[in-house]
Amino acid sequence: MSDREITFAEAIREALAEEMRRDARVFIFGEDVAEAGTPFKVLSGLVEEFGTARVIDTPISEPGFSGIGVGAAMTGMRPVVDLMFGDFLTLAMDQIANQAAKVHYMSGGKLNVPMVFRTTMGATRRSAAQHSQSLHAWVSHIPGLKVAIPSTPYDAKGLLKTAIRDNNPVVFFEDKMMFKMKGVVPTDDYTIPFGVADVKRAGSDITLVATSSMVQVALGAAEMLAQIGIGAEVIDPRTTLPLDKKTCIESAKKTSRAIVIDEGYEQYGVTAEIASVIAEGAFYYLDAPVKRMGALNVPVPFSPTLEDVTVPTEQTVFEMARMLCGKS
């Protein structure tokens, strides 16, 4: 059973179901989470098992139900709030950044906010500018929050269980384009600690630090690079907050070159943070500038042709790595 393959969506659903069975305080609420099981069908079947008291549909009001979630967490529950599109984080931002992230600190440690904001990210779904953004950098900026950003079904399940069991507010990003991706997920109960990066592929010539779906892009690029004799190491930080700086730095020290790939906007983005961590930590070991590859700094176009060029691809990562390695 250990090599059983399930989809990313199924891994999320399993994590939620297992945690809800394990802990009666865990409940889900948000828009279209119950009968609809979300537009992505990630939660299908949960309302049937746990009922409408624990899988609760809410009105279309992100600030409202996010605030309810914070209150429930402060008073002993462990809510998992579903924010359908990451773009809607903007609406819930006061509850996340000013309430959830601050309560433990401002109450002198008397209150905890053990909750999870599950939301989505990722472009190329033809969802246009207000439903295609990857805004994890916004929340990764805020002390008091934790931010998980899994790239595989295995990581998704393990990280979501950790998120639910954590006594701090966690924002959990799932790439919409990965829900159908399959991967090996064990049936036994396991968790993945936050702040521990995973080396998805070992290599010695260049480090590709990638997040979420960009890990798959980086792995594809690494395969292409291998064809021309460049060994790429693919590092997945798995959580942007806390960030496993050490693994990123040590890998860059080993390879002397690094590209950071993330689907958020490039400007002031996750790529900027990780690139600066590498530049500072591995400076005297670098043989090329640390390069960043994020989404183009434009509203995500609705035109499929245009949308596809706004995000890094295997080809563009391959080209960048080849250039840095001086192989043309």
Added chain:
Amino acid sequence: MTTEFIMPALEMAQDTGKILRWLKSEGAQVIKGEPIMEIETDKVTVEIEATTSGVLSNGTAREGDVIPVGQTIALIVEDPKGFVNPSGLSASPVARKIAEEHRVDLARVKPTGGRIEKADVIAYLNKDPKGLPNPSGLVPASPKARRLASERGIDLATLRGSGPDGAIIANDVLNMSATYTLAPARAGSPHPSTPLRSAQDADISTVWRVMAERMTTSWTTVPHFFLTRDVDATALVELRARIAPIIAKRSGVKPTYTDLLVKLIAIALRDHPRVNASWMDNTIKLNDAINIGIATALEDGLIVPVVHRADALAIGEIATRRKDIVERAGANKLKPADIAGGTFTLTNLGMYNVDAFSAIINAPQAAILAVGRIAERVIAIKGQPAVRPMLTLTLSSDHRVVDGARAAQFLDALANLIEEPFALLA
């Protein structure tokens, strides 16, 4: 049609070339194959020919500039119509303004049409950041390369970068420290001449700088030892006296003692391959050919042109070759091949009436022979004083390649040949 004229690489280890003289001026019509400039590399002076016919334009380098290999020095424009002003550049006012704001040298911008337009400058700015001026004067190098160079005491300015945009990367430093390479002159413009220059400063030529660096490296890294031997030159003097007229009649060149010694050394080396070897990569490399370098003093330094396969040449042929290379060395006309491949060096200061001296090895060669003048001295022969023309040989050897016994055996063989050169015929 515009052809870029770049600083050519004439030698394996050449990183830069110094423009000695423009033979054609800006705006001049040049014909393919015609010499347009004279450049000096680490070791030689060469005339560089036009690669195509057209009008010489956009010359960016001045005489005296040291230019990295591969850098564009000038353009040869086949259709000169676009170049309205042969002494400068044709560019639109907007292009000039943008170039000025971004401190772009217009000479580096390649026009798509007849003259440089705004779009050309913008394309240059977008595509070619390496061309941007380097206000700090720092050599572009990766942090890792800087650290490695600093740890190894290597001056980055002496390296050529193979990284993105020509930056020096770690491998460039590691390759430099792994192989014995000469440090060429610093790339970029030479120091601007200051009017109040100190009286003690002397201009240092590339040849002198290379000599200085090469001698320092050899003296500080090669474990030298020296063997001295006096030889009776009676037979050598006699041999020269007898063959000189024959050779002079045949080829017009009068053989010198140097020529005779080149031949005798080459013959002696045949039986002593360890002395005709090099210390390379922590091992001894025996050289197949016997190529004797002749240390030659120039006004601005030392150069060692080579008589290749000297053991297979007749003394007359050696004399002809020696005359040719020494003359061309004096005229700065040596080609890279003339100074390549030496396996043993002879240095002779006899003409300056030096009796004997010790020489620094011309690394990576294993040995160098220093010879003084041939002078009459009183020696004892069978208990009786006698006056004979005597010559003192001093062999400097690299102890990593040759031990004392081997060096002594070679020196003994050479001394015997000098004292009995007719053995060549035996």
